[in-house]
Amino acid sequence: MNNSLKTTAKGIIDVSPLMIPVVPFGIIYGVIGMDLGIGPYMTLGLSIIIFGGASQIVLLQLFSSGASSLVILSSVGAVNARHILYGAVLSEHLAGLKLSWKIILSYVMTDQAFAVSNIYFNKNNKNNNKHYHLLGSGFTCWTIWQISTILGIVLGSVVPEELGLSFTISLTFLALLISDFRKFKNIIVMLVSGLVATIGFNSIPFKAYIIVAALTALAVAVLLTLIDIEKK
Amino acid sequence: MHWSLIIYAGIITFVTRFSMIFLLKKDILNDKAKKILSFVPAAIFPAIIFPPIFLDDTGSVDLESNPKILAAIFAIIVGYFSKNIIATIFAGLISYWFLIFVYYQ
Numbered sequence: 001m002n003n004s005l006k007t008t009a010k011g012i013i014d015v016s017p018l019m020i021p022v023v024p025f026g027i028i029y030g031v032i033g034m035d036l037g038i039g040p041y042m043t044l045g046l047s048i049i050i051f052g053g054a055s056q057i058v059l060l061q062l063f064s065s066g067a068s069s070l071v072i073l074s075s076v077g078a079v080n081a082r083h084i085l086y087g088a089v090l091s092e093h094l095a096g097l098k099l100s101w102k103i104i105l106s107y108v109m110t111d112q113a114f115a116v117s118n119i120y121f122n123k124n125n126k127n128n129n130k131h132y133h134l135l136g137s138g139f140t141c142w143t144i145w146q147i148s149t150i151l152g153i154v155l156g157s158v159v160p161e162e163l164g165l166s167f168t169i170s171l172t173f174l175a176l177l178i179s180d181f182r183k184f185k186n187i188i189v190m191l192v193s194g195l196v197a198t199i200g201f202n203s204i205p206f207k208a209y210i211i212v213a214a215l216t217a218l219a220v221a222v223l224l225t226l227i228d229i230e231k232k
Numbered sequence: 233m234h235w236s237l238i239i240y241a242g243i244i245t246f247v248t249r250f251s252m253i254f255l256l257k258k259d260i261l262n263d264k265a266k267k268i269l270s271f272v273p274a275a276i277f278p279a280i281i282f283p284p285i286f287l288d289d290t291g292s293v294d295l296e297s298n299p300k301i302l303a304a305i306f307a308i309i310v311g312y313f314s315k316n317i318i319a320t321i322f323a324g325l326i327s328y329w330f331l332i333f334v335y336y337q
Contacts, residue, residue, distance in 0.1 A: 046238055051242075061280070063237075073240055076241045077244050077248070078276055080244060080245050081269070081276075082273060083249045084252055084269065085261070087251060088252040088260070088261045089261075091258060092256070092257065092258035095256070106246060107246060164332065167284070167285075167300055167303070168321065169284065170281045170284050171303075171325060173277040173281045174304065175320040175321045177278075178320055180273070181308065181311060181312045186271065189275050190274045190278045191278070194279065196279070197278065197279035202291050210276065210280065214272075214275045214276040217271075217274070218268070218275040225271075
């Protein structure tokens with residue numbers, strides 16, 4: 001087996017354990033899409049065109065509450081801000097690649113693919129084909145996400161509404177934050193965000209509560225970071 | 233919903249992923265910037281999590297007879313100790329079902 005294939009396979013293997021929670025998330029997303037009545041093509045279309053669970057859920061949630069396009073798109077942008085960090089961290093490993101490679105790898109750069117491929121890149125800096133690792137991990141995420149979306153679309157018509165599956169959106173995002181539960185500063189940032197969004201849900205105009213809450217909480221995060229640096 | 237909204241959202245998502253890979257030759261973000269960006273999930277996800285849990289259908293705060301708050305607390309406890317994403321989701325969902333189908337019946 002040549003080096004590029006081997007590296008791709010390594011990416012697939014490394015990311016696989018992280019795919020377990022992606023399956024229920026994708027199914028829930030598909031069920032919700034059908035629940036909101038946007039139909040199977042648009043539900044799957046979002047998964048292919050946007051390919052980002054958090055962005056897709058935020059888009060659906062705000063759309064169903066009647067938010068304007070401007071608010072929806074800026075909220076999607078806010079949810080995606082973490083990708084800027086991922087891109088910056090990976091840039092030195094991908095700098096020598098052709099533009100077409102950069103485009104393809106950017107499209108599949110999810111939280112999970114970033115997590116495993118960044119570790120691989122740092123350990124295998126000399127491997128000239130290391131970018132194949134991100135190709136393997138990224139397209140594994142992509143394939144699993146599309147399959148679970150389709151499963152959700154199929155199940156969406158049979159899952160009874162009484163089960164209250166929309167609550168699983170909150171639970172899924174909550175589960176994504178478990179690594180923050182033990183960090184005191186992160187808990188403060190989380191509480192600020194949640195409280196501002198809950199209080200502002202009705203009073204902040206244009207359904208902009210997600211952006212306002214995120215910016216307020218991020219301002220608190222900046223303050224906490226600066227105080228920490230001062231102390232040192 | 234219009235397809236154009238989906239395409240714009242797709243472009244925004246892609247640009248955030250592509251911009252730094254396209255622009256930078258090496259990682260130039262300093263530690264302070266990285267530290268702050270690492271707070272982004274903690275700053276934004278609770279804004280998505282809290283309102284559907286605490287607000288009822290009319291949009292007013294519902295703190296009594298609200299099974300979602302109890303189920304979310306249970307999920308947080310399980311998440312804190314297990315550090316397991318799946319266990320957290322299922323702990324919340326199963327306790328929620330228990331509350332709405334058994335306890336509140």
